[in-house]
Amino acid sequence: MKPRYPQNRRGSKATVLLEGRVGTDGFLKDLRVLAPADAEFADAALAAVRQWQFTPTRLDGVPMEVRMRVTVNFFMDQ
Numbered sequence: 001m002k003p004r005y006p007q008n009r010r011g012s013k014a015t016v017l018l019e020g021r022v023g024t025d026g027f028l029k030d031l032r033v034l035a036p037a038d039a040e041f042a043d044a045a046l047a048a049v050r051q052w053q054f055t056p057t058r059l060d061g062v063p064m065e066v067r068m069r070v071t072v073n074f075f076m077d078q
Contacts, residue, residue, distance in 0.1 A: 003048035003072055006040040014038050014074040016045040024063035026054045034069070045072040 020031035031050055033042045049070055056063040 001048045001051045003044045003074070005074055005076070006044055009038070009040055009074075011076055012038075012041075012074070013076075014041040016042050016072045016074070018045060018049055018070045018072065020049075020068060020070075021065045022054050022057065022068050023065055024056050026056045028052060028054075028068070029065070041072075041074055044074075045070075048072070 014037065016037045017034040018031055019034050020028040023029045028050060031046060033046070037045075049072070057066045058064065
């Protein structure tokens with residue numbers, strides 16, 4: 001799912017840096033905003049990224065958690 005651009009922020013640009021762990025089930029855990037960001041953009045980024053699912057990382061065939069960073073850029077194409 002792509003992040004939804006906040007309606008009342010149209011025309012604004014923002015970057016939200018997130019960090020979390022990809023769990024053994026492929027879903028992100030402990031997802032948080034790393035750097036100060038506008039609350040509306042941060043909420044939109046968190047809501048979208050929380051729904052992402054990944055193929056679990058395996059080490060010697062055993063699923064393991066890995067740390068991951070995600071950068072979400074908000075901008076409007078003119």
